[in-house]
Amino acid sequence: MTFNGTRKPFVTVLEKKRPYWAPLNRNIHTTRSGHTRLLNTEKEVLIIPVTLFIDGNSKEDLLSKAEEVAGWLITKEEEKLTFDDQPNRHFMAALDGGVDADEIVSFSRCSIEFSCLYKMGAEHTLPITTSNQTFAITGQESTPWTSRTRFTVPQSSFNLETSRGGKVILNYDFIAGDVLEIDYDKRDVRLNGKDLAVSLAFETVWKELEPGPVQIKASHPTDLSYSERYY
Template structure:
């Protein structure tokens, strides 16, 4: 039988700050797994600093060393150290079962409450000590195949008059366009830097249009696939950091995430 553990927060949790909490797929683990008989406390998080890089080196005949041909970012690993405790051993097992349920799914949104950013992550492993107590300090590791750190969504209001906007971040990023037509028209056109989108279709007042870079999805009123309406003149590209000029035939929103490494 495990020993009884005091389930109220104390100073013996490794100096944790209650401002650091783990949120996976929209579920705050610290809140969901803490109650009158037990708790889950995020103690520390790694892997959010400098990211390893893969160097593609080419040896040059007759030259010292090598030349860097290309540089890419490595897969990001995020270890999360946490305390999990319960008043009874049966309760601890049940709390682990709930934790496993919250961590299901691949490539889900992972965020921490001390930073205005998120990752796309999958749980890849865990280090759980021998259960000789009903209070355990463990580590779970998330793998981000796409290693980018994404800031919260940004929205550009695009109109018929040309305007300039600064795209922040350290790398190119996908985008989404959304609008609702206020009058009948037979096309939609948008320019945003090197991006050019031209659709031909008989839109009517009230129609809602969504265009996504990823998958080149085009949806009318959320249920009609309009990819066939994309004209060949269109130029699908990711948004590049820097100043861009934007303009559209109809007022719309251009949404994107700033990406950092």
């Protein structure tokens, strides 16, 4: 198991329950005449229970390693969780609940739960040009994106558009050598590392990338990156 880019050589996953998709909460309405229809669907948080084996040679060693595990797994933000038997899928997860110290000392075990916000697959970088190109966005759910543009010539504005209605428009005098970075998830726009959100035009429409074919173009060659998302 890898969490937050780290593995522990003394920790082994003994058991895990990994639902294929997150629970769905269906809001179904029934009319007076007896007809039913689906109003909306909300995806709940995916819970993954995991039992870890902690290899230690004494009570003191086990408790010391348990503290090390706590420092590893307890994070302020969700982090990437990957299990060895499915290396091409990743969960953005955070540890939930507490740990029983007696279980660690008596059985060298640690029963924990991860709350997973979403599941990811492969990462892709698309070379966007000034002409419309068709790309196949892979995965099962819409996904956020980031972009990076290095200007080679001066420009008085920057546009990034998709055929699904998404567009980012910046009114700014860019010069050769400028590096523009956009983060959809954070609605963050930075030029050479400094905030440039003030240059966003009102016409900007923030949209995730939806699975399937989409045409994308930009007013300057741009690398656009995304990670596949799955149910």
